Amino acid sequence: MDSQLVEARALEAEITALRRACVEPPAPGEDTSRVRKSFRETYQADSEGWELSKDLRSHLGHLESEIQFLSTLTGISIRHYSKKTEDLTSTEMTEKSIKKVLQRHRLSGNCHMITFQLEFQLLEIQNEESLSSVITDLSIIMEPTEYSELSEFVSRAEERRDLFMFFRSLHFFVEWCEYRKRTFKRFKEKYPEAVHLSEGASSSCMGIRNPSRPGFELVIVWRIQIDEEGKVLPKLDLLTKVPLQALELDKNGVIETAPLSFRTLLGVLGIEATLESLIKSLHTERVMVFRQSRPARTGNRRLPSPPP
Amino acid sequence: MELANTLSQDGESRGGVLAHLERLETQVSRSRKKMEEPQSAQAEESALGTRIHELRRLRDKLRAEVKQHQASVKASTTNVEPDQTLEITEQESLKRKWENVKAILQAYRFTGISGKLTSRGVCVCISTAFEGNLLDSYFVDLVMRKPLQIHHHSIPVFIPLEEISAKYLQTNIQHFLFTLCEYLNAYSGRKYQADRLQSDFEAFLAGPLQRNSLCNLLSFTYKAEPEGQSFPFCARLLYKDLTTTLPTDVTVTYQGKRKYCTFCSHD
Numbered sequence: 245m246d247s248q249l250v251e252a253r254a255l256e257a258e259i260t261a262l263r264r265a266c267v268e269p270p271a272p273g274e275d276t277s278r279v280r281k282s283f284r285e286t287y288q289a290d291s292e293g294w295e296l297s298k299d300l301r302s303h304l305g306h307l308e309s310e311i312q313f314l315s316t317l318t319g320i321s322i323r324h325y326s327k328k329t330e331d332l333t334s335t336e337m338t339e340k341s342i343k344k345v346l347q348r349h350r351l352s353g354n355c356h357m358i359t360f361q362l363e364f365q366l367l368e369i370q371n372e373e374s375l376s377s378v379i380t381d382l383s384i385i386m387e388p389t390e391y392s393e394l395s396e397f398v399s400r401a402e403e404r405r406d407l408f409m410f411f412r413s414l415h416f417f418v419e420w421c422e423y424r425k426r427t428f429k430r431f432k433e434k435y436p437e438a439v440h441l442s443e444g445a446s447s448s449c450m451g452i453r454n455p456s457r458p459g460f461e462l463v464i465v466w467r468i469q470i471d472e473e474g475k476v477l478p479k480l481d482l483l484t485k486v487p488l489q490a491l492e493l494d495k496n497g498v499i500e501t502a503p504l505s506f507r508t509l510l511g512v513l514g515i516e517a518t519l520e521s522l523i524k525s526l527h528t529e530r531v532m533v534f535r536q537s538r539p540a541r542t543g544n545r546r547l548p549s550p551p552p
Numbered sequence: 553m554e555l556a557n558t559l560s561q562d563g564e565s566r567g568g569v570l571a572h573l574e575r576l577e578t579q580v581s582r583s584r585k586k587m588e589e590p591q592s593a594q595a596e597e598s599a600l601g602t603r604i605h606e607l608r609r610l611r612d613k614l615r616a617e618v619k620q621h622q623a624s625v626k627a628s629t630t631n632v633e634p635d636q637t638l639e640i641t642e643q644e645s646l647k648r649k650w651e652n653v654k655a656i657l658q659a660y661r662f663t664g665i666s667g668k669l670t671s672r673g674v675c676v677c678i679s680t681a682f683e684g685n686l687l688d689s690y691f692v693d694l695v696m697r698k699p700l701q702i703h704h705h706s707i708p709v710f711i712p713l714e715e716i717s718a719k720y721l722q723t724n725i726q727h728f729l730f731t732l733c734e735y736l737n738a739y740s741g742r743k744y745q746a747d748r749l750q751s752d753f754e755a756f757l758a759g760p761l762q763r764n765s766l767c768n769l770l771s772f773t774y775k776a777e778p779e780g781q782s783f784p785f786c787a788r789l790l791y792k793d794l795t796t797t798l799p800t801d802v803t804v805t806y807q808g809k810r811k812y813c814t815f816c817s818h819d
Binding site: 246300310351362379406407408409 | 615618656664795
C-alpha cells in the first residue's frame with residue numbers, strides 16, 4: 245500500500261509536469277508562420293526593415309498600380325529609369341549661396357509599338373531667388389526604325405533638347421499611326437477584293453482596284469509627318485494607275501487632276517468618307533467624273549484629330 | 553548573511569519535508585489502522601490500484617503528446633532558418649523593386665505628363681519647357697466619374713480649357729491631356745521669350761514691351777544698335793496659332809523722325 249501510494253504520488257507529479265510541458269510550445273497543427281513571426285521579432289539585424297516588409301509589399305502593390313494607371317493615362321510606359329547626380333558647386337558659389345548640380349538621367353520604355361531609350365543631362369542652378377533647370381544634352385534612340393519620318397524628328401528633338409516635345413509628338417504620331425491602321429483594316433474587311441494593302445495593316449499605302457476592270461488602280465499614300473514645331477500632320481496623296489488607252493480617252497483630264505481633286509475632297513468629307521467614296525467610285529458602272537471647280541487648297545492644314 | 557538565508561531556506565524546506573514526512577506518517581498510521589479492518593483495506597487497495605492504473609495511462613499519454621510537441625517545435629525551428637534567409641533576400645528584392653518603382657513614378661514628369669492618384673481620381677501635372685529650359689508646371693485635378701469632371705486646376709484663364717475638354721475629355725483623355733500640353737507649352741515658351749526679350753535686350757528696347765496675357769501679341773520699339781543714332785523700329789508680333797512658339801504675323805514699321813507707329817505710345 246505504501247509503495248502504491250508513493251507510486252501514485254509520483255505519477256501525479258509527473259503528470260503535472262507533463263501538462264506544463266504540453267502548454268508552453270505551440271500545439272502541432274498550428275501555423276508555422278507564427279513561429280516565423282516570433283523569430284522575426286527577435287531578429288535584430290534590421291528591425292525597422294522587418295516592420296516595413298509587410299507594409300512594403302502592400303505599398304509596392306499600390307505604387308505598381310499607380311504606374312499602370314499613369315501608363316494608361318499617357319500611353320507611355322516607362323520600364324527603366326536611373327539617375328546620377330554630380331555636385332558641381334565650387335567654393336566660390338557656396339559663398340554666394342549658389343548651388344550647381346548636374347543630373348544624368350537614363351530613361352527607357354515604349355509608346356505602343358515604338359520603344360525609346362533616352363539619356364539626358366539636367367543642369368540645376370539654385371541661387372537665392374530662383375531655381376533654374378536646363379536640359380543640356382539629349383540623346384534619343386528609337387525602335388523600330390522603319391518609320392523613316394521619325395529619324396528626322398528625333399534629330400530635331402535632340403538638337404532643340406526638347407524632351408516634352410519629343411513625347412508629345414511621339415504620342416500624336418502613334419495615335420495617327422493607329423488610326424491609319426484601323427481605317428485601312430476596316431476598309432480591307434469591308435471591301436476585301438477591292439482594297440489591297442501591300443505591306444499589311446501597318447502599311448502607308450492602300451490600293452484600290454476593281455477585279456473586273458484590271459489595269460486601273462488608285463493608290464492612296466497616307467504619310468504621317470512631323471513638322472519643325474513638332475506638329476503631327478497626316479499627308480494624303482492619290483496616285484493613279486491607268487491604262488494608256490483610258491488616258492487617251494480622258495478628254496477632260498480627269499485623271500490628271502485627280503490628285504488635286506482628292507485633296508479637295510479630303511477637306512470636304514474628311515479622310516474616311518473620301519476613301520470610301522473612292523472605293524465606291526471604282527465599282528460603279530457609271531463613270532465618275534471629278535468636277536474641277538476651284539483649285540484645291542494648298543497643303544494640308546490642320547486636319548481634325550483622329551477619331552477615338 | 554547568505555549562509556543564514558540558505559540555512560533558513562534549508563530550514564524551511566526541511567520544515568516542508570518534515571511536515572510532509574509527518575503527514576505521510578499519520579497517513580501510514582491511519583492506513584495501518586484501516587488495515588486492521590481487512591474488508592475496507594482491500595477495497596481501498598483495489599481503488600488505489602485502479603487509480604494508479606489510470607494515472608499510469610494518463611502519464612503515458614501525456615508523455616507521447618509532449619514528445620510530439622517537441623518534435624514539431626524542433627521541425628518548425630529548423631524550417632525557420634532557411635526560410636529566414638529567404639526572407640532576407642526576399643526583403644532585399646522587395647526593397648529594390650520598391651525603389652525602382654518609386655524612381656519610375658518620379659521619371660514620369662519627364663514625359664511632360666505625370667500624375668498622382670487621389671481619393672477622387674487623379675491629379676495630373678503638366679510640365680512645360682522651352683529650348684531645354686524647364687518652366688512652370690500646371691495641374692488638373694480629375695474626378696473619375698462618368699462623366700469625367702475637372703475638379704479644379706491651375707490652368708490660366710486665357711487657355712481654352714473648356715473648348716479642349718468639351719472636345720476630348722470624355723472621349724479620348726490622352727488626346728485631351730496632350731492637347732492641353734501643347735497649348736501650355738506654347739504659352740510657356742512665348743512667355744519665356746517675351747521675358748527674356750525684356751530682360752536680356754533691355755538696351756535695345758526703346759520703350760516697354762507691350763503684351764497680352766496669352767503672350768501671343770507683342771509690340772515693342774527697338775533700335776538696331778543700343779547706342780547711337782539709329783532709328784527705332786516698331787515691331788508687332790502676332791501668334792495666331794496658340795500651339796506654337798513662333799509668330800504667324802510679324803509687322804515691322806520703320807519711321808524716320810515722324811510719329812507713325814500705331815502701336816507705340818511714345819514719340
